Amino acid sequence: MSESPLLTRRALLGMTAAVPLTLALGTGTAHAADSAYAMVYFTESTNLGDGTDYGLHLAVSPDGLNWTPLNQNNPLATPTAGALGLRDPFLMRKQDGTFVVLATDLKGTDWSYNSQYIHVWDSADLRTLTGYRRLKLHDMSTHSWAPEAFWDAGRGQYAVIYSSVNNSGHNVIMVNYTSDFVTASAPQVFFDPGYDVIDGDMAVGVNGYNYLYYKKNQTLVSARSTSLAPGSFTEFSGGVAHGGTEAPTLVKSLASGTWWLWGDTYTPNGVFYAWQSSNLASGTWTALDQKTYTQPVNSKHCGITTITTTEYNNLLAKWGAPAWNRLKSYNFPARYVRHSNYAARIDEYPVEPYKDSLWTLAPGLADSSGVSFRSVNYPTRYLRHYNYALRLDENDGTSTFAADATFHRTAGLADAGWASFRSYNNPTRYIRHSNYVLRIDPISTATERQDATFRVGY
Template identity: 30%
Template structure:
């Protein structure tokens, strides 16, 4: 049997921000770290979403690891000590994929105790093997520290860096400055321009754009809270509208970075340096409300201050729609999905099972009700598989947007060859997982056991 699953609160009271918008209302937005614009959607069959991060480590700021994930929750180590600069340190690495096909990182070049007047640059063709490019002296008079450079790619394709700078007259009071690439090779930068409206004593400023609005998330070094500001132009002026513990993240949070998920939600990652954890939090209403901060499984306590590049890549899971299939447990191969009294369970099914048992273990695979690139499943009576109070069950389609999202699942690669994992569309990071031979939707804890318990092999239909 499997280990005890993590506790899950009642569905209707979990995460007020998960009152998600219908798929038709998802906003068109520029995703930081990925050039161009795209409507958020599950990856098409045969493709996969890939998130890459390049964090420095809690144990050292002399090197960075590379991790990747297909769901922005379960990050797996791609290469340890993937890049060590030829001199100095590497902290706060921000990553993009540029139009030339290369991945670039920019980073803080010194540890926090030392003066740091440069920001570093490196590039890679494969995210694994990195080449040092140069250390760039930030041209600000009397500069003491240039920290946490963050890439921002605007809708016109221009590449920018927002860097937090302080001067020698007060080396611990930081102001966010904007640098714009002077050429496509990213070898020259315009003169730094302070972002008006954000003011001094703010650090780790991260920008995203939706429509014509620029959104800035910046840490107030006086209060130790992440604040929120908006502007009609990249260069401001910015208006700070959310301060204090406005999002429920708590204090002593920094290194915030955002990425848009496949279902249109925005996910923020941030470093809880006060308690040694690394967190994520989601918003479905263009940053007004956020889910409760959750430690990032697997790498919380190891990874420090990163940004994310999101891509759609070939070679992802493939499952034909408008077909009939049965689903075999990857780690209990005699057991299959089966509808029992409207609930989805995992009993043993064999050739000697009754016709009714075989039919109850047979399901129609159809395009997702909330996203046609995702999946929904119907039993032989026409009821849809959905989650309710985190239990997997079958109900008649009510026609509501809530039902559509509850009954939609995004296919991710499974733990074994030929297996798939099915992520809840409206609860990112939650998967169909068996426990006690019952199917539930549970949050990934980053363990191999969870991946195995949530992996299923589509096979020929029993009934």
């Protein structure tokens, strides 16, 4: 399959054109209480090694932009039938308020593997996944990639859309209808513009239109229709891309009229990019500054839906936030703090090996009110300054090492919502990057303040 994500139609389900989008969630009632977001995904590292897992992963976010992986970024469930792995998970709240998860029946990158089935789980609250099964969609000797679903109120059923090759000879978006995600109707062609398309993602009932975003020639483009009928969608807008991009995911902000469009680069350990628009009818998107969003490490082809504050808190309580952090550069937000040959620097995501960019923020070795940065993959080593350069050294137990490896976290020098780190034993100096290498320096200029500012996230 193309490495396409199936995205999240956020809970635009259950709405008709007459229902305001901000209230649409799919229980038949307004989910005005929704205040946070959940993301499902799988993981791939750059070399398909450590950090690659074709199980179901889950992250949460209060703002829909910066994500906390749950369960230490380990899977919550792994398929036990078919290919014994998944790609392209999709998450939706159903009409009764519970959730359903769909995913491609495929493990790894064997695109010659053809499954007529997709994986399905049910969940009352995302804290437990039940009823695992596979749903058969067709009898063709071809695949069923990137399944997603939406509520078709006119039919009183869910539409399951996915990418497959029918007698046209190229990938089209197919559709089956179901009431229970146990059995489904015969497949129909939902959208075939005459060229290869995959990774369909829907927004239903937006000011009288239904929007279908999909991947065309490594670009995210859209079609729209006033109907949900198969064959009714026509190409609508030009595309957005950042290199080869796939897996469009449309998300409506809960705090404003803004829409976000997520896309995933067509590589293992793909990089997520995001665009925003205030009006889907305009067909225009503006790239978001990477300072504003952070994907879960190693995440691929995500699906996103909205959740309540209670659900958000319960998920964190159940699965826990990671015991480690990543530090993103403020003025080079594609880069993260990592160690390489024991030197500290900022490098572009994805970092290989990825654990070089994971840090345990421990109580300061010289002052517990401060912080020391312990390496996740070299846990006896800490970042310390030596001749003002930062490097990863073994803790020798001396007071000098403890002082060199201790820093006081302050409000970010360039942005108070971020963080800066002042040296414990050289208190006029802060951690900053210079030519991508980390050191401690006095800070005076605007550029130096940006160099010394980092986002502590996951």
